[in-house]
Amino acid sequence: MYSYETEVLEQTDNTVFVNVGPSHPAMHGTLRVKLELSGEKIVSVEQEIGYLHTGFEKLGEHHSYNQFITVTDRMNYLSPLNNNIGYAQAVEELMGIVVPRRCQVIRTVLAEMSRIADHIVAVGLMTMDLGAFSSVLWSMIEREKLYDIFEATTGTRLTTSYTRVGGLAFDLPDGFVKRTREIMDTCTDTLGQLRESFVNNRIFLDRTQGVGVISKADALSFGLTGPMARASGVPCDQRTYRPYLIYPELKFEVPIYTEGDSLTRYLIRLDELEQSISMVRQALDLLEPGPINVPNSKYVLPVKKETYNDMESLIHHFKVTMPGSDHGIHPPVGELYSSTEVPNGELGFFIVSDGHHNAYRMRVRSPSFYNYQVLTKILPGHMVSDLVAILGSMNIIAGELDR
């Protein structure tokens, strides 16, 4: 086996090494950076990741396609529904399935609601890191309301596992539309509060304006996606780049800033929240009764009533759930990279299929992994306190960083 060269930071007389994390209140999750400081100025940075590594990609080669949905919940644990939807989308594209209209609308509504839940907590946590505690409570209240809906819809608050290959686990509960519309109204109010309290707040501006600037060239070269890339002027958004779900039918704008500092990464999330709220409202109007699953029992479980009363459906039930190379869902031999827009950027699944009921290779291209890498580049020259402002604006989720 190979020996690996370890990078040794050279210590001069005037610098001090400080270790931050992996267990530290300002480091979201299990992030760790080693800082070399001259006074309070950061000279160099070394990032250490992998503290939450759980082998998702190895599991993906051993779980069946539907079992892996439970693993996707645990990637970005602030917006698990987006991961469920992105993964189901990837497998469906590999198999050439198009889900029914109602399923597409439900997925769009839930994807945007989940984006709201993620962004609103991200902006709340960023302000909390910078010393404002009330704002995080406002955003947590909103998220709690959204989580109530998710619980009513999916059965759980966090590990939703709501999608299935070819459809959804179950339909929406009664009163979903009415309750969602109410929450969208209160979300708009909270959004106004968050904007008013910080956009003209001198303390907040001093700590974020011009801090942690990422140039457009760096954003492209480092593979940044999502709000971080769009704050630096890269117009990348999967919802406009490619037609998926019912996004082409919705009217929305993709906010773009060019400054690329912590403040714009905060503002862009507020702007996207506004857009998402409007998209949820539009998509709810398009919700019509209909089937939620593909009418093909080779991919999706038959309705329970039929399973109990019809022999053919019973056979299909077992064929879909049983393990082994003759049973389960079999995509054709081939490979595909498919990506969707999740709150942090582009979540891609690169699936290599050899025709079995589990993937031959399951690559998860998580946005946080590439978004976090840029920290080494932008941090030198800043103060230690800026680390908190920059990291807060990045919204790195350790679950999808380490996978």
Next chain:
Amino acid sequence: MDHPLIRFDASAKAKVLARLQEQRGSELLHTYEEGLALGIDVHGQNILSVLSFLKDDPELGFTGFLDVTAVDYSKYVLPQVERFAVIYILMSPHSGARVKVRAFVAGDPPTIDSATSLYQGAGWGEREAFDFFGIKFVGHPNLKRILMPDDYRDFPLRKEYPLRGRGERADFEVYRAFKD
């Protein structure tokens, strides 16, 4: 702030392909359409030439980096050129076009030039491919394990590595320290 729905359709793919064939035709093994992306297969030794052309050519402009990963094809149903392939996914930020470049890597240890000089983001992706597959990236500034512990010996995403591991957890330094 207006963004019309831009799609990388078949004619756009054909354009990119024609430009590639014209300039780097001898280095391409195989090209194909794969979902929304254009797939390109090359030999490992040509990877930097192809990637730098894709990035720097003003007509193509694949300046956006998305992902680098690897696949171990040793137990795959279809025969492949080599056992390991390194996969790069690039995008063109203005048209939304995507290419998937698959470079087959020869040698033991499998060795390929690092793309970090072209795309800085490749740094961690390549470290991950080294960590999980043992692929050596020549010219990488800091090629060491990233997600697995530093004293790990195997490459866990190679096909011969079992799901439940080989019991190396008990040998980790931190666990031994706890026992004593």
